[in-house]
Amino acid sequence: MNSLPAAVRDAIQFAAELLTKAEHAVILTGAGMSTPSGIPDFRSEGTGLWSHDEPLQVASLSTFRTAPEKFYAWFRPLAAQIFDAKPNQAHLALARLEEKGRPHWIATQNIDMLHKKAGSKNIIEMHGSLGTLSCTRCFQKVDALPYLKPFVEEGIIPLCPECNAVLKPDVILFGEQLPQKAWFDAQRACRSCDLMMVAGSSLEVLPVAGLPMQALDRGAHLLIVNNSPTYLDVRADAVMQGDVADIIPAIVQQALDG
Numbered sequence: 253m254n255s256l257p258a259a260v261r262d263a264i265q266f267a268a269e270l271l272t273k274a275e276h277a278v279i280l281t282g283a284g285m286s287t288p289s290g291i292p293d294f295r296s297e298g299t300g301l302w303s304h305d306e307p308l309q310v311a312s313l314s315t316f317r318t319a320p321e322k323f324y325a326w327f328r329p330l331a332a333q334i335f336d337a338k339p340n341q342a343h344l345a346l347a348r349l350e351e352k353g354r355p356h357w358i359a360t361q362n363i364d365m366l367h368k369k370a371g372s373k374n375i376i377e378m379h380g381s382l383g384t385l386s387c388t389r390c391f392q393k394v395d396a397l398p399y400l401k402p403f404v405e406e407g408i409i410p411l412c413p414e415c416n417a418v419l420k421p422d423v424i425l426f427g428e429q430l431p432q433k434a435w436f437d438a439q440r441a442c443r444s445c446d447l448m449m450v451a452g453s454s455l456e457v458l459p460v461a462g463l464p465m466q467a468l469d470r471g472a473h474l475l476i477v478n479n480s481p482t483y484l485d486v487r488a489d490a491v492m493q494g495d496v497a498d499i500i501p502a503i504v505q506q507a508l509d510g
């Protein structure tokens with residue numbers, strides 16, 4: 253905390269006051285939430301993992317349907333990283349906030365289950381999660397773990413136990429709609445919140461990037477914690493530029509102390 257610039261420390265204190273007063277808070281989390289846990293943001297440049305293939309193309313529904321082995325070859329290093337990843341201080345701080353009797357919704361763009369691993373309960377996974385796989389032919393749904401372990405370790409592509417078709421991770425690929433229920437829940441939470449905190453999202457991917465606007469339109473306060481500017485910085489009550497793993501725990505600690 254003391255290592256942060258004075259302006260950021262002031263903003264953190266103000267953010268903590270707003271969080272303390274909030275009755276219905278929503279935390280909107282994106283890729284930046286998980287980069288301190290070692291999961292690269294494949295949309296940002298310079299992350300070597302993704303330079304071999306164009307994710308927009310290979311991580312798409314059409315590639316999955318026509319060449320699932322190509323999709324799975326691309327997906328394997330990411331799945332391995334997600335498997336090994338541990339929640340960071342920002343995930344743990346939000347879980348602590350909930351545990352200490354400050355309920356809120358976490359609406360996340362991340363598929364890595366790190367909020368769940370940290371112990372948070374009220375999570376809306378807007379882009380799905382790697383926790384389950386579904387059969388694209390017979391719609392059987394299975395726990396991912398028994399399939400993803402042999403996949404990550406030996407490259408064995410997950411097949412449906414019922415009909416032997418290739419199983420698809422329950423995550424949103426490019427070209428797919430958001431899961432209906434999650435998207436509905438997220439919109440409802442954002443329209444009824446009195447505080448929204450954006451954490452680790454540059455608000456560049458629609459339709460999720462429009463959620464804070466829905467909250468603002470209904471008079472909610474807006475806090476933004478991100479390592480780069482967003483289109484809504486001008487509308488925010490406080491903007492804290494930096495690492496979520498430094499800033500979120502500081503906000504939560506002050507909110508719990510206050």
Ligand SMILES: [Zn+2]
Binds near residue numbers: 391
């Ligand atoms: Zn099947």
